[in-house]
Amino acid sequence: KNEVEQSPQNLTAQEGEFITINCSYSVGISALHWLQQHPGGGIVSLFMLSSGKKKHGRLIATINIQEKHSSLHITASHPRDSAVYICAVGYKLSFGAGTTVTVRA
């Protein structure tokens, strides 16, 4: 069983919709990362969290250390948000399988 589980695996939304991606992990961690990867592209770190909540533009990430769970929310989604979103935990990074998000205009 993977240390990091993401859901859903795939997600399609209409432009403007609110999107939530979930990540659960089974090991104790000091930090959790949310990463974004566009098709054929590199990987960008969106957030690094160790507690609470962070917001950047239309993106919000939350983490509950006790429940070993994190969520990434995209408000007012836009087609340019279409990408793979990857949850990764720990200092060396153990990765979830990724969530492929498609936002239709």
Place this chain on the structure above:
Amino acid sequence: DARVTQTPRHKVTEMGQEVTMRCQPILGHNTVFWYRQTMMQGLELLAYFRNRAPLDDSGMPKDRFSAEMPDATLATLKIQPSEPRDSAVYFCASGPRRNSGNTIYFGEGSWLTVV
């Protein structure tokens, strides 16, 4: 604008050939990671260096892969001999001191195809 630089960006090679991928971490970062991404396995850690010393290379096939940091500005990942199953995207990432509260930065990746 600080970034992690990887070369080559794309490489097609024949089975059995040696492949060397290079990475220039962000200046001042003391931690360097090598990851491999495939459709089947997703992203996996291959090797991890701190202050140029290898701390974890358990994810790396030892018989054909080797990773080094000859100096603080260069990390290398070598495959010899290469095999078709090594076809993947290889990412280098660098990060600052552990628990500094800062994130890590990925290079654009080296896309390797072994035929």
